[in-house]
Each structure stands twice: as C-alpha cells, then as structure tokens.
Amino acid sequence: MQARLTLEDGRTFPCRSFTGPGEASGEVVFNTSMTGYQEVLTDPSYSGQMVTMTYPLVGNYGVNDEDVESGRIQVAAFLVKEYQPFPSNYRSTQSLADYLAGQNILGVEGLDTRALTRHIRNGGAMRAIISTTDLDPESLKRRANALPSMVGMDLAREVTTRRAYRWTAGKPELLGDELTLDARVWRHRGDRPSVVAIDFGLKYNIARCLERVGFEVLVVPAETDASAILATAPDGLFLSNGPGDPEPVVYGVRTVKDLLGRLPIFGICLGNQILGLALGGRTYKLKFGHRGANQPVKNLKTGKVEITSQNHGFAVDMDSLGTDAVEVTHINLNDNTVEGIRHRRLPAFSVQYHPEASPGPHDAAYLFDQFRAMMKTK
Known part of the structure; x- marks a missing residue:
C-alpha cells in the first residue's frame, strides 16, 4: 500500500x-x-x-x-x-x-x-x-x-505504571490500587536488600538485572513522592530510563532532591538526566541523539572503553555541573557528551547509556554490582 x-x-x-x-x-x-x-x-x-x-x-x-x-x-x-x-x-x-x-x-x-x-x-x-x-x-x-516539539514534553507521565508492582521471578506482580505500602507488604519473601525503582519508562530487563544481583524490586509510579518511598523502608533507590525531555519531570527531580543522602541512588538514561538536574545541572537536546548498540564510552576512572547500547535524545550539560560536588565519570567518545556522573560525597551515581541492554553489549553490567555493593550487608 x-x-x-x-x-x-x-x-x-x-x-x-x-x-x-x-x-x-x-x-x-x-x-x-x-x-x-x-x-x-x-x-x-x-x-x-x-x-x-x-x-x-x-x-x-x-x-x-x-x-x-x-x-x-x-x-x-x-x-x-x-x-x-x-x-x-x-x-x-x-x-x-x-x-x-x-x-x-x-x-x-x-x-x-x-x-x-x-x-x-x-x-x-x-x-x-x-x-x-x-x-x-x-x-x-x-x-x-503543527506537531508539538519533543522539547518541553513530559512523556514519562504517559508511560509510567499506574500501580506499584513487585518484580518477581522475571515478571511484574501488581500489589494494589494505592501506594499505601510498607516493608511488611512487599518484603516478606526474604532478607535481600530492597530497592524502589521509580518508573519513568522502565525497561523490563533493568528489573531483571536488579533482581539478578540480589535485590527485591518494588516498581512505583513516576509521581511517587519521597515520603511514600521512605515508607517502604528501602535500602536503595533506582531511577529508570524514559522518554521525552527531562526538565518537565519536575516531580521526579523534587523526589530525588528529597532523597539525596538518605538512600543510595543509581540512575540510567532519563534517570541520569534527572539526577543531573537534582544536583543543580542543566540538560539540552542533542542534534540527532544516540540510538544503537555500538556507542563507545570511556570510563574516566579506569581508562577503559566500553561499547554500549544507547537510546536518548537529551544529555546533561557538563559545564552546568559544580565540580566541587559532582564528578563526570564517563564520556561519549564520538562527541564527548556526558555519559555518567556521581556525587563526590553522597552515594549517588548514574549513567546515560543502558548497561542492561538485551540484545547488546554487556561491557557495563558491572554497574548493577556496583549499586549492590552500596547497600548494607544482608
């Protein structure tokens, strides 16, 4: 046709x-x-x-x-x-x-x-x-x-889950109509460390990877606030990938600001941008974005180059990050854009690329183990 x-x-x-x-x-x-x-x-x-x-x-x-x-x-x-x-x-x-x-x-x-x-x-x-x-x-x-521009568009609100769910044995398990959860509701299956994953557009394989390294995973809607998250008594906070412009996701930025220093935090893709905004940085739209399974990224701490899977159209502005508090940990070797950041004193880090990619490179799978190592021993 x-x-x-x-x-x-x-x-x-x-x-x-x-x-x-x-x-x-x-x-x-x-x-x-x-x-x-x-x-x-x-x-x-x-x-x-x-x-x-x-x-x-x-x-x-x-x-x-x-x-x-x-x-x-x-x-x-x-x-x-x-x-x-x-x-x-x-x-x-x-x-x-x-x-x-x-x-x-x-x-x-x-x-x-x-x-x-x-x-x-x-x-x-x-x-x-x-x-x-x-x-x-x-x-x-x-x-x-006449179509709306991607700049200024909050798509995370459209793709997020409407109900909290537990990720169990490789699939979601809905927990209820309201986010009135505490540790007794969802952590009764063992003594593994728990992580709350804020769903800005969560890929299933991220939840699989979090489960693989030993977490009990609770996925919550994007607009869940800090008090509701703390009520579940988590050991860590994960910020998911997602679509659209990160700057309109003000509710997510506010939640991360409220939880900085109170929980270990790990973010991927949109989660990286939201953490960057919460740390006082800015974001901007890339000319044509990074989408594919072969993007070279340099780990500035180890000097190693990782071949990564990526899917994003926005990036964190390196010059907007205060170097006293925030360190750039990874850069893209094609265009030198920010691919990873961490707080120098607080337990918070993120990457722009997708370490969970499937199918795709597995060079960055260590990041989930790094997040697991930030938890209290259990």
Whole structure:
C-alpha cells in the first residue's frame, strides 16, 4: 500500500505500508542496531517517536512473547528498508507485520533509510508524518510543522505504571490500587536488600538485572513522592530510563532532591538526566541523539572503553555541573557528551547509556554490582 513520509523541513520519502492503511506522526529518529527490533519497539524511551532501522533487512526472525521491554509497543511508527514477511526462527510466534498491526502501529518499507538517516544526521531529528491516505507533500509538511516539539514534553507521565508492582521471578506482580505500602507488604519473601525503582519508562530487563544481583524490586509510579518511598523502608533507590525531555519531570527531580543522602541512588538514561538536574545541572537536546548498540564510552576512572547500547535524545550539560560536588565519570567518545556522573560525597551515581541492554553489549553490567555493593550487608 502506497505511503509517504514527510519531514517538517519538507523533505519527503515515498514508501509503502506493510501493516495496512494508517497514519502516524512524531519525531523521526534512527537506530543503528543490527538486531533487537522487538526490544526497540517495546522500549518506553521511544514513546512519541517514529523509529528508522539503519540495518536494511528487518522481520526475518519474527517476534515472540518473551523479548519485550514493556507491556506494549511504544513507538509511533516503524520504518525499514526491506520487510521480511516470512520469519525463520524457532522462537518466533508471530510475524512482525501481524505484531504491529495487532496494536495499530504503522509499519512501512521501501523507504530509503540511508538517505533519511543522512538527512537527520545533517539536519537533526525532526517532526514528521507518515500517511497512506494523505499523499500530498505540502499538506503533510504543514501538518508536521503543527506537531508539538519533543522539547518541553513530559512523556514519562504517559508511560509510567499506574500501580506499584513487585518484580518477581522475571515478571511484574501488581500489589494494589494505592501506594499505601510498607516493608511488611512487599518484603516478606526474604532478607535481600530492597530497592524502589521509580518508573519513568522502565525497561523490563533493568528489573531483571536488579533482581539478578540480589535485590527485591518494588516498581512505583513516576509521581511517587519521597515520603511514600521512605515508607517502604528501602535500602536503595533506582531511577529508570524514559522518554521525552527531562526538565518537565519536575516531580521526579523534587523526589530525588528529597532523597539525596538518605538512600543510595543509581540512575540510567532519563534517570541520569534527572539526577543531573537534582544536583543543580542543566540538560539540552542533542542534534540527532544516540540510538544503537555500538556507542563507545570511556570510563574516566579506569581508562577503559566500553561499547554500549544507547537510546536518548537529551544529555546533561557538563559545564552546568559544580565540580566541587559532582564528578563526570564517563564520556561519549564520538562527541564527548556526558555519559555518567556521581556525587563526590553522597552515594549517588548514574549513567546515560543502558548497561542492561538485551540484545547488546554487556561491557557495563558491572554497574548493577556496583549499586549492590552500596547497600548494607544482608
């Protein structure tokens, strides 16, 4: 089915839908990973974005019920060069087209993803519309320019869990309608250290990694305040990844400020940006973001280079951090942006990349052990 993608600057790309008729809008970004499209599709950090895969052939191993990072597809649309309609994999339970169509997500192929990626790299991530019904480039351009900007958009509020849940044996277990929890409610299963994970768009594999290193994990909604968190008597606080601009997430920043020095804190991706804001820093939007499984990051303490998986469009401003209290621990070797920070005196640290990535590099898995070592011995 014929379709057309038009960017806010007027650049247009003919393509065709492999999921049926439809229309989608959002910010167009690209991901350089060769595999992992199901994890990409279900990553809440992609909320509000239309994702282009730079690897040309997509769909060849289908999808399954296990390789998901949340309870639903999060992307606004999925853009590929060539869709493979006949998956061949013993774990596959469904084709990619049926998976997308089943959740009313538009998928398009036959698009010049190489040209689109080069255009975004030169001009920056842009708002756009894909349609199978409106094929007029001028009409689509006007509509694309009317879309809201990602800057100033609080998407964490949209993707967060509505109810607290315990992460148990690799899956969520809902605990109730209200966050009126204490240690007796959710820590009765053992004497492992407990961590409260604030869900700004939590990927399931982060919860799996926290559980793997020995934590009991309680996941709470993004707007949970410090008093409610302290009422659960946790041993640590985790700040999750998530979509959108970190600066409008003022409730999360306020909670972290209230808990600094009271609990060990570890943040990933949006959690890194929120910690940076809580420590007095600023954030800014990157030109086209970092999305893929091969970003080189240097650990400034060890001098080692880690190959990392990343998915973010904003970053912490290095110059805004007071060096007396905050130390930059990691930098991106492609553009020297901040990839990790820590407080010099308080037990709080974070990274911009994804140490839990699956599939992807495992160079940074040590960070979960580092967080576990900050807890009281149990």
